[in-house]
Amino acid sequence: MNELMMQMAVPMNLGGMIGLFGGLLLGMLGWGFGRYMQRKNRGLDERAETITARAKAFSWNLLIPAIMLSWVLVTLFEGIGLSFFVMMALFVISQIAYIAAAVYQNGRN
Structure with a gap:
């Protein structure tokens, strides 16, 4: 039974990856x-x-609480595991990007 599940998982994962990268490609083409x-x-x-600058600022103000809320929910329902560290990495990356952008913009003005 376990081998059958593995055989079924490979095509489903492959299809998911094709859909993920195909959607990314189509999104980039549409944006361009x-x-x-x-x-x-x-x-x-x-x-x-x-x-565009105002829209990005507004979306940033919504993104940070959303990441924090999902971080808490992941911790409550799944414990500290891979999902927790993925959420933490997203939060840390977003904060580093914010700091870098603030330093760059302050140096520019």
């Missing part, structure tokens, strides 16, 4: 096409940059 059309229609101006 959208940027191309914006540039073509003169949509990439200072106003668009301001809107």
